[in-house]
Amino acid sequence: MTAAVRVASGPDVVKGAIRASRRRQRIRLLTRVLILVSFLGIWEIVGRSTSRLFLVPFSESLLATFDPDLLRAWGTSLQAFVIGYGLACILGVAVGLLMGRFRLAEWSLNPYLTILLTAPMVALIPVFIIIFGFTLAARAAIVFSFSFVYVAINAFAGSKAVPRELVEMSDSFGLTEWQRFRWIVVRSAAPLIMTGLRLGFGRATIGMLLSEMLLLAVGIGGRLIESSNRFDMAGVLGIVLMLLAFSWIGGSAIEAADHRINRWQRRRR
Amino acid sequence: MAARLWAARLTRSRQRFWSHLEERALAQRTATDLGLERANGTHAASRHPEGRGNGRRPFPRLTSYRVSALSVGLGLVAWELYARNTETFVPPFTDVIVAWVRMMGSGELLAALAVSSQAFVLGLGLAVIVAVALGLILGLSDTIDHAAAPFVSALVALPSVAYIPIIMLWIGFGLEGRIAVVFEFCVLVMALNFRAGVRSVDPDLLEMARAFRLTRWQTFRSVLIPGSMTGIMAGLRLGLGRAIKGTVTAEVLLVLVGLGGLVKHYGNTFRIDSLLAVVGTIVLIALVLTSLLMRLDRRVNRWRPRVQDTGA
Amino acid sequence: MITVDGLSKWFVREGGRDGVSVLHVLDNIDLTIKDHEFVCIIGPSGCGKTTMLKMIDGLVPVEGDAIRVDDVPVHGPGPDRAMVFQNFALLPWRDAISNVELPLEARRVPPAERADRAREALRLVGLNKFERHLPHELSGGMQQRVGLARALATQPRHLLMDEPFGALDEQTRRILQDDLIRVWEQLRQTVVFVTHSMDEAVYLADRVVIMSPRPGRIAEIVPIDLERPRDDLTRRSPRFIQLVEHVWERLRELNVVDAVEVAG
Numbered sequence: 001m002t003a004a005v006r007v008a009s010g011p012d013v014v015k016g017a018i019r020a021s022r023r024r025q026r027i028r029l030l031t032r033v034l035i036l037v038s039f040l041g042i043w044e045i046v047g048r049s050t051s052r053l054f055l056v057p058f059s060e061s062l063l064a065t066f067d068p069d070l071l072r073a074w075g076t077s078l079q080a081f082v083i084g085y086g087l088a089c090i091l092g093v094a095v096g097l098l099m100g101r102f103r104l105a106e107w108s109l110n111p112y113l114t115i116l117l118t119a120p121m122v123a124l125i126p127v128f129i130i131i132f133g134f135t136l137a138a139r140a141a142i143v144f145s146f147s148f149v150y151v152a153i154n155a156f157a158g159s160k161a162v163p164r165e166l167v168e169m170s171d172s173f174g175l176t177e178w179q180r181f182r183w184i185v186v187r188s189a190a191p192l193i194m195t196g197l198r199l200g201f202g203r204a205t206i207g208m209l210l211s212e213m214l215l216l217a218v219g220i221g222g223r224l225i226e227s228s229n230r231f232d233m234a235g236v237l238g239i240v241l242m243l244l245a246f247s248w249i250g251g252s253a254i255e256a257a258d259h260r261i262n263r264w265q266r267r268r269r
Numbered sequence: 270m271a272a273r274l275w276a277a278r279l280t281r282s283r284q285r286f287w288s289h290l291e292e293r294a295l296a297q298r299t300a301t302d303l304g305l306e307r308a309n310g311t312h313a314a315s316r317h318p319e320g321r322g323n324g325r326r327p328f329p330r331l332t333s334y335r336v337s338a339l340s341v342g343l344g345l346v347a348w349e350l351y352a353r354n355t356e357t358f359v360p361p362f363t364d365v366i367v368a369w370v371r372m373m374g375s376g377e378l379l380a381a382l383a384v385s386s387q388a389f390v391l392g393l394g395l396a397v398i399v400a401v402a403l404g405l406i407l408g409l410s411d412t413i414d415h416a417a418a419p420f421v422s423a424l425v426a427l428p429s430v431a432y433i434p435i436i437m438l439w440i441g442f443g444l445e446g447r448i449a450v451v452f453e454f455c456v457l458v459m460a461l462n463f464r465a466g467v468r469s470v471d472p473d474l475l476e477m478a479r480a481f482r483l484t485r486w487q488t489f490r491s492v493l494i495p496g497s498m499t500g501i502m503a504g505l506r507l508g509l510g511r512a513i514k515g516t517v518t519a520e521v522l523l524v525l526v527g528l529g530g531l532v533k534h535y536g537n538t539f540r541i542d543s544l545l546a547v548v549g550t551i552v553l554i555a556l557v558l559t560s561l562l563m564r565l566d567r568r569v570n571r572w573r574p575r576v577q578d579t580g581a
Numbered sequence: 582m583i584t585v586d587g588l589s590k591w592f593v594r595e596g597g598r599d600g601v602s603v604l605h606v607l608d609n610i611d612l613t614i615k616d617h618e619f620v621c622i623i624g625p626s627g628c629g630k631t632t633m634l635k636m637i638d639g640l641v642p643v644e645g646d647a648i649r650v651d652d653v654p655v656h657g658p659g660p661d662r663a664m665v666f667q668n669f670a671l672l673p674w675r676d677a678i679s680n681v682e683l684p685l686e687a688r689r690v691p692p693a694e695r696a697d698r699a700r701e702a703l704r705l706v707g708l709n710k711f712e713r714h715l716p717h718e719l720s721g722g723m724q725q726r727v728g729l730a731r732a733l734a735t736q737p738r739h740l741l742m743d744e745p746f747g748a749l750d751e752q753t754r755r756i757l758q759d760d761l762i763r764v765w766e767q768l769r770q771t772v773v774f775v776t777h778s779m780d781e782a783v784y785l786a787d788r789v790v791i792m793s794p795r796p797g798r799i800a801e802i803v804p805i806d807l808e809r810p811r812d813d814l815t816r817r818s819p820r821f822i823q824l825v826e827h828v829w830e831r832l833r834e835l836n837v838v839d840a841v842e843v844a845g
Contacts, residue, residue: 108336243431
């Protein structure tokens with residue numbers, strides 16, 4: 001099945017099928033919009049008619065996000081996020097590819113990655129604080145430790161996903177190690193590396209929030225826990241909305257990069 | 270006959286996997302013997318299918334298990350030496366062991382474990398039920414899947430800890446609150462994996478079921494469920510890990526009870542050795558539960574030729 | 582008897598620039614297949630031969646009564662027809678005999694009879710010693726034998742085969758072709774066999790239907806006048822070679838799309 005052939009005139013059955021298909025598409029779009037509108041509508045109505053401790057209207061939650069103090073809090077949080085997540089991406093990809101290339105590295109690092117993957121990092125937050133103190137370094141280290149392992153494991157899996165025939169092909173044509181790495185290994189590993197970056201982004205956000213919620217009470221996580229302690233539902237929901245936007249923007253950016261880099265891949269939802 | 274052939278092939282490939290390093294060394298040796306500059310490991314290996322069992326070895330065969338054990342051992346020794354010889358907050362490894370023995374002896378650890386497991390079991394159990402229902406609905410119905418897609422991705426995008434303040438305000442700090450956190454941590458990842466499992470069923474098999482006029486129920490029982498079992502087990506494994514993290518997170522943030530409570534307590538009192546002993550216990554439990562689940566997976570999916578696991 | 586009368590098919594797919602794209606697959610096909618006849622359908626990739634076969638089985642919807650099987654319009658799969666699939670379509674978690682029993686379960690055949698009939702079908706294809714093997718423990722050829730046994734166990738009047746040996750290597754393919762003929766000469770169902778191998782079509786069929794590229798039309802129907810039983814001597818006979826050459830000539834004329842000009 002290659003490119004579709006357009007037919008100027010088909011029998012009535014075909015015309016009917018085309019109409020039905022168009023209608024289905026419209027209905028789908030409409031359902032989504034309808035669900036979204038009714039969700040926000042119900043939120044608004046319920047929020048206006050119940051206790052403010054239970055729910056505040058959507059509009060009020062949205063208004064709560066317009067707060068210069070919140071912007072400053074985001075600034076504080078993002079410092080740690082950028083440093084921690086950035087380092088996790090660089091080191092994670094490097095370690096993953098290294099493990100893919102050298103069996104000795106794979107075997108010796110595997111148990112550590114397993115431990116990092118299963119350990120509840122939230123329990124280690126106090127350790128980081130004791131070692132680094134209440135500093136930016138502590139928060140960045142926490143963000144790093146939350147996300148690193150996800151990037152590394154996926155980069156490793158990616159470098160294992162290099163098709164065997166391509167490796168044999170590169171040997172047979174006498175490609176150098178470096179050429180093979182650049183032209184074959186990196187390109188074949190890229191889809192899974194991007195998956196790792198996306199998972200890592202989510203975990204890094206969690207690390208950022210937890211480090212602030214648990215001990216430091218700074219940044220956006222600090223504001224979140226503060227609002228919760230003051231029973232300020234509008235504040236809590238406002239920050240949740242902002243976090244949703246943050247994760248969505250980050251996720252879409254990584255996905256867009258993924259699409260660009262891995263255009264050669266056939267995709268399926 | 271065919272089964273025996275298959276088994277032989279499987280053993281051979283497993284042996285090849287383990288002794289790969291050695292093969293590479295062998296290939297290099299062969300290459301120098303022949304005066305070649307470069308040789309491909311696999312080619313040389315196929316020229317010497319039986320050759321590797323014989324001959325004397327300067328050091329024990331390197332296997333993945335031995336290298337891993339050696340690496341962990343060296344890591345522990347390095348940790349011990351570093352902690353003993355420098356001014357640092359990190360306690361030596363042996364101190365952590367001592368702390369663990371003390372906490373086991375006093376019953377402190379087991380009591381905390383009992384408290385934690387309540388929220389863990391109830392939250393995970395509830396999540397499995399909801400996730401199975403959700404996964405089946407999203408997997409089977411294109412219409413609902415399509416309509417729900419943006420909301421599902423929004424829920425997934427939202428970091429799981431962001432729900433915690435809302436849970437605090439709505440449900441409170443009791444057992445119910447902790448159950449809710451565990452539930453919320455693991456339900457989505459399971460539902461999405463169950464959905465993927467249902468959708469991964471080979472369309473050729475579904476067409477075959479239609480061709481031989483299987484009823485809906487027969488198709489569901491004989492084709493869909495066994496076909497999605499791989500995805501279901503993967504979802505359970507991921508959900509289990511998330512549920513453990515959710516349990517600890519809830520205890521650290523909501524109420525200081527259970528294992529998370531111990532962690533917070535020892536963190537506040539700067540007793541890292543005891544803290545690490547608790548974390549180590551959690552890791553051990555998680556690993557044991559995961560390996561039990563993988564055993565179950567192998568039992569349930571016995572028909573499937575063995576495949577490599579990539580985690581994540 | 583299978584009657585295809587003025588069959589056309591368009592596929593409407595969602596997606597693409599206009600949101601909908603239309604694919605004209607089959608165009609005005611007329612074909613009558615007599616009982617006990619062995620018909621092979623051959624044509625370039627994407628000519629709609631598999632679609633036509635699936636429409637005869639009822640897997641792909643048919644508008645009106647363009648297809649009739651024993652004078653009944655086809656509007657879905659029925660017990661009188663059985664399909665053998667290109668990629669075997671065996672349940673990997675069921676052993677050979679349970680796979681063969683599956684359609685019988687669907688018809689609520691009692692377990693004892695089910696097992697007997699499945700065993701009989703497996704014996705017919707020479708797999709009686711492999712009842713308890715899982716598909717992945719069997720070779721490709723053996724897997725398709727299970728697929729054939731599954732179809733035979735339903736005791737169909739018409740056997741529909743969709744490139745059944747396409748995934749097999751040449752040696753296995755030849756052995757299975759001979760075994761298929763042997764089974765067919767015993768049971769004498771009507772067979773509609775889709776293939777892209779010219780040798781296979783000529784060797785097996787009473788008639789070879791040659792189809793044109795999309796939209797699929799019947800370009801020619803070649804009667805095969807080779808004597809049965811056929812064997813390796815048939816393959817070497819001048820008439821066999823002549824017929825294969827004839828089919829090839831026709832296909833080459835039709836297959837203009839894939840032709841490229843080669844420099845040199």
